[in-house]
Amino acid sequence: MNTPxxxxxxATAALFFSALPTWAADFTVETxxxxxGLQVVVVPDHRAPLITQxxxxxxxxxxxxxxxxxxxxxxxxxxFQGTTNIxxxxxxxxxxxxxxxxxAFTAQDMTGYWQTVxxxxxxxxxxxxxxxxxxLRIKPEEFESERQVIKEERRSxxxxxxxxxxxxxxxxxxxxxxxxxxxxxxWMHEIESHTVQDAIDWYKKFYVPNNAILVIxxxxxLAEVMPLAEKYYGxxxxxxxxxxxxxxxxxxxxxxxVILYDDRVREPSFSRSYVTNSRTARDGLAPALSMLSQILSxxxxxxxxxxxxxxxxxxxxxxxxxxxxxxQTQFGLWIAPAQGADLxxxxxxxxxxxxxxxxxxxxxxxxxxxxxxxxxxxxxxRDSVTRLGRRVGAGLVxxxxxxxxxxxxxxxxxVTVADVNASAAMVFNRAHSATGLMLPQPDKD
Amino acid sequence: xxxxMNNTFRFVAAIVSAIAIGIGMMWFGAPARxxxxxxxxxxxxxxxxxxxxxxxxxIAVEIAFENAGNSSLPEGKQGLANMVSxxxxxxAGDMESLAFQRRMDELxxxxxxxxxxxxxxxxxxxxxxxxxxxxxLLGLALTAPxxxxxxxxxxxxxILSDLNRRINDPDYLLGIAWLKTAYPGHVYxxxxxxxxxxxxxxxxxxxxxxxxxxxxxxxxxVGAVGDVDGAEISxxxxxxxxxxxxxxxxxxxxxxxxxxxPAFQVIRQDIPQSSIIWGTTGLMREDPDYYAGxxxxxxxxxxxFISRMWQSVREDRGLAYSVGTGxxxxxxxSYFTGGVATRNDQVAEAYAIIxxxxxxxxxxxxxxxxxxxxxxxxxxxxxLGLDTNSSIARVLVGLQVAELDIDYIDKRAGYINAVxxxxxxxxxxxxxxxDGNATSGTLRMITTIVGDPxxxxxx
Numbered sequence: 037m038n039t040p041x042x043x044x045x046x047a048t049a050a051l052f053f054s055a056l057p058t059w060a061a062d063f064t065v066e067t068x069x070x071x072x073g074l075q076v077v078v079v080p081d082h083r084a085p086l087i088t089q090x091x092x093x094x095x096x097x098x099x100x101x102x103x104x105x106x107x108x109x110x111x112x113x114x115x116f117q118g119t120t121n122i123x124x125x126x127x128x129x130x131x132x133x134x135x136x137x138x139x140a141f142t143a144q145d146m147t148g149y150w151q152t153v154x155x156x157x158x159x160x161x162x163x164x165x166x167x168x169x170x171x172l173r174i175k176p177e178e179f180e181s182e183r184q185v186i187k188e189e190r191r192s193x194x195x196x197x198x199x200x201x202x203x204x205x206x207x208x209x210x211x212x213x214x215x216x217x218x219x220x221x222x223w224m225h226e227i228e229s230h231t232v233q234d235a236i237d238w239y240k241k242f243y244v245p246n247n248a249i250l251v252i253x254x255x256x257x258l259a260e261v262m263p264l265a266e267k268y269y270g271x272x273x274x275x276x277x278x279x280x281x282x283x284x285x286x287x288x289x290x291x292x293x294v295i296l297y298d299d300r301v302r303e304p305s306f307s308r309s310y311v312t313n314s315r316t317a318r319d320g321l322a323p324a325l326s327m328l329s330q331i332l333s334x335x336x337x338x339x340x341x342x343x344x345x346x347x348x349x350x351x352x353x354x355x356x357x358x359x360x361x362x363x364q365t366q367f368g369l370w371i372a373p374a375q376g377a378d379l380x381x382x383x384x385x386x387x388x389x390x391x392x393x394x395x396x397x398x399x400x401x402x403x404x405x406x407x408x409x410x411x412x413x414x415x416x417x418r419d420s421v422t423r424l425g426r427r428v429g430a431g432l433v434x435x436x437x438x439x440x441x442x443x444x445x446x447x448x449x450x451v452t453v454a455d456v457n458a459s460a461a462m463v464f465n466r467a468h469s470a471t472g473l474m475l476p477q478p479d480k481d
Numbered sequence: 482x483x484x485x486m487n488n489t490f491r492f493v494a495a496i497v498s499a500i501a502i503g504i505g506m507m508w509f510g511a512p513a514r515x516x517x518x519x520x521x522x523x524x525x526x527x528x529x530x531x532x533x534x535x536x537x538x539x540i541a542v543e544i545a546f547e548n549a550g551n552s553s554l555p556e557g558k559q560g561l562a563n564m565v566s567x568x569x570x571x572x573a574g575d576m577e578s579l580a581f582q583r584r585m586d587e588l589x590x591x592x593x594x595x596x597x598x599x600x601x602x603x604x605x606x607x608x609x610x611x612x613x614x615x616x617x618l619l620g621l622a623l624t625a626p627x628x629x630x631x632x633x634x635x636x637x638x639x640i641l642s643d644l645n646r647r648i649n650d651p652d653y654l655l656g657i658a659w660l661k662t663a664y665p666g667h668v669y670x671x672x673x674x675x676x677x678x679x680x681x682x683x684x685x686x687x688x689x690x691x692x693x694x695x696x697x698x699x700x701x702x703v704g705a706v707g708d709v710d711g712a713e714i715s716x717x718x719x720x721x722x723x724x725x726x727x728x729x730x731x732x733x734x735x736x737x738x739x740x741x742x743p744a745f746q747v748i749r750q751d752i753p754q755s756s757i758i759w760g761t762t763g764l765m766r767e768d769p770d771y772y773a774g775x776x777x778x779x780x781x782x783x784x785x786f787i788s789r790m791w792q793s794v795r796e797d798r799g800l801a802y803s804v805g806t807g808x809x810x811x812x813x814x815s816y817f818t819g820g821v822a823t824r825n826d827q828v829a830e831a832y833a834i835i836x837x838x839x840x841x842x843x844x845x846x847x848x849x850x851x852x853x854x855x856x857x858x859x860x861x862x863x864x865l866g867l868d869t870n871s872s873i874a875r876v877l878v879g880l881q882v883a884e885l886d887i888d889y890i891d892k893r894a895g896y897i898n899a900v901x902x903x904x905x906x907x908x909x910x911x912x913x914x915x916d917g918n919a920t921s922g923t924l925r926m927i928t929t930i931v932g933d934p935x936x937x938x939x940x
Contacts, residue, residue, distance in 0.1 A: 083536060084868050086865065086868055116786075125792070128786045128787050129787055129854065132784055132786065132787040133854050133858060133861075134857070135857060135858050135859070135861015135863070135865065136861065136862075137862065137865055152865055152868075154861060180799075181797075181798065181799035184798075184799030184800070185795055185801070186802075187824075188754065188800070188801050188802045188823060189802035191754040191822075191824065192754060192802055192822050195752070196651055196752045196753065196754050197651070301649075302645045302646050302648055302649055303642050335582050336582045336586055345635065348635075348638075351635075351639040351642045351643075352639060372639075372642060375638070375641065375642055405586050405587065408586075409589050411589075412608060415538065416539060416606060418537055419539065419870050420869045421868075
């Protein structure tokens with residue numbers, strides 16, 4: 037076991053507007069690594085006698101073999117079906133008897149499992165979670181039953197509403213080579229194709245302590261957690277090193293257009309995504325793009341003011357950027373067109389706004405507002421220690437360090453107008469973009 | 482289990498968004514956190530339930546106006562509360578829309594208005610450093626909203642577009658249709674967002690009248706959590722809300738139950754999966770059997786991963802991604818409902834299992850083990866809702882709206898523990914058969930399906 041590293045409060049005081057200190061956005065994280073490679077992280081908060089345990093595996097949909105779409109998610113379902121020691125029903129009932137809540141999620145870059153319970157039940161959930169890290173048992177009949185559940189899930193989420201296929205087709209157009217182009221849940225025919233052996237191979241390769249991060253957030257300390265972590269997780273043998281090799285994007289040279297027609301569409305949708313760098317590129321672009329998306333978004337932001345307030349051609353509009361991906365990410369623009377709006381003119385108006393940002397840049401006032409808002413939200417985010425824990429876990433699993441995760445507020449504070457302007461010039465290149473329209477079926481003559 | 486991020490169960494979203502329930506079951510679980518609630522009467526005479534939490538530099542405030550939700554509105558004005566909720570930050574006092582919203586941005590405050598069946602709500606979250614400015618905006622939004630024509634038309638366009646989009650949304654249709662069937666001719670049966678025709682007709686006078694008659698001190702409930710002392714929170718609340726009128730007219734909502742089932746309807750849509758809601762009369766919050774209902778529902782379908790329905794529909798047969806039930810008490814009604822979504826050709830099988838589970842519950846009740854497990858689940862789970870300042874502020878208002886005691890959080894486990902197997906059996910028979918003393922009966926469910934279910938005639 038390594039020496040625990042304690043990251044405290046980095047006190048950078050900066051005053052603007054309402055005198056927001058960035059230290060107020062900081063929080064304490066304690067961490068250590070077990071001999072088998074499992075990283076243990078504790079985010080203490082003693083307001084309520086609760087803890088949330090989460091285990092993040094560095095295994096997501098983007099790590100799947102070609103043609104095995106949805107395998108990471110399928111395995112996640114099977115993780116609730118029991119081990120050689122503990123039937124799945126007992127696992128669920130044990131947590132429920134303590135009034136706990138639990139769930140799991142699969143994303144492109146990670147699979148995560150969590151339970152929130154009273155602090156007295158911390159040892160119990162650690163024992164349960166450690167058990168299924170190494171003792172999973174997959175029964176063929178349960179595998180088939182779960183396949184049906186997953187197909188129902190796909191029907192619910194993607195196949196009952198045209199916005200499901202629209203978003204799937206957009207992702208497939210945004211990325212040319214990177215597996216982010218494929219849906220996490222998998223295409224229906226690939227869900228059909230998975231075998232028990234596929235799931236076992238996946239589990240054996242990725243579900244090892246040296247490929248996982250244990251995060252406990254709440255009313256505890258690293259000193260309390262470590263003996264339990266050693267006892268339950270520490271006995272699991274280290275696995276082979278995991279190398280996450282994913283196909284990467286080639287240079288994108290041509291803009292793409294996706295148009296989905298569907299009878300059920302009553303109001304058209306418009307979106308555009310530009311491929312760009314995430315925080316893991318460590319090139320300074322991420323905090324600047326984050327500020328740029330803020331400046332374009334919200335009801336006082338540029339897009340809403342131009343397209344909704346001034347021109348009346350949209351009912352809503354905004355931008356989004358998420359820097360929290362392992363590989364490249366998307367900077368997105370979206371518009372809800374006004375009823376009867378000329379969509380060609382609307383897109384031209386959007387492009388004019390983008391051209392204006394690139395040509396004239398943003399103002400110091402806009403940047404100050406965006407920064408202030410982001411820092412405030414980071415302070416508000418401390419109200420939920422579960423969410424803080426998730427932020428740390430999701431950051432670590434894509435390769436950020438704890439210093440980088442806690443220090444995001446300092447990165448935001450350091451962004452200048454010149455940074456934002458440079459980021460706009462870089463990101464708004466139509467050759468790196470896909471534009472999507474979801475439209476009603478044209479009348480058949 | 483398992484979810485691509487940021488998703489909750491679809492049917493829950495359907496029920497919540499379409500039916501706009503006030504306080505769900507799980508809300509009133511029970512406590513572990515020692516929450517010390519102060520009852521403060523401000524110098525201006527406003528009652529505030531307050532929790533002092535010094536460890537974070539933020540203040541969270543929740544406000545409810547009772548008798549000010551959709552049920553307070555006359556026929557033909559449904560959706561007015563929803564539209565007003567979109568307009569309160571579109572200019573107030575001498576600040577027009579953009580100026581008001583820029584001020585909110587400068588202060589970095591979050592202020593959200595919302596409405597449900599019986600109440601109008603306002604949530605404020607601010608850093609305590611800028612509290613004076615934040616509470617000033619809160620006060621202006623509630624006492625002096627401008628309703629200028631330009632932002633009104635902008636918000637109206639957005640709402641109309643949203644309503645038009647929902648016309649083909651299966652989950653929205655499902656919730657609307659179920660309520661309409663359950664509460665024919667009653668305000669609880671009308672869509673909370675109104676209709677396109679109704680929203681097109683709202684005038685400035687409607688908005689002003691709504692504010693003048695419903696944002697009144699006699700309807701007001703306030704909960705807050707923050708790092709300032711009681712005197713300071715009183716000063717801030719008085720500054721924001723002291724200018725509200727003392728009283729307003731009472732809008733009568735008649736006490737009502739859903740119609741007697743069984744009743745059944747299918748709304749045909751060419752989609753691969755059918756969504757189903759079934760339901761009947763539930764239990765009012767003040768019903769002596771309320772906690773027995775909580776336990777019964779937990780075992781049947783409320784505690785999602787461990788309930789009987791979860792086990793039989795999802796785990797044993799793989800028929801659905803999620804299935805669950807809940808009891809939703811409101812001011813003048815309560816309903817029990819459940820939801821599931823399954824492939825069209827499996828609807829008959831899934832629904833037969835669901836009916837069999839309800840029938841079995843009414844015939845046999847629960848086992849000793851199920852009773853004990855459901856109690857410990859319900860007691861432990863309540864504590865999970867007291868994890869953040871914002872969630873505690875919401876609970877503080879919820880307690881007041883439900884007319885519960887200030888020490889309810891400490892007492893709740895006792896209410897849960899007092900429930901017996903006989904209580905659970907009686908309450909199951911009441912809900913499913915309509916008679917707690919019957920020894921046999923027929924399920925009285927109102928059932929609505931949207932999709933293309935095989936083997937069901939449209940009725």
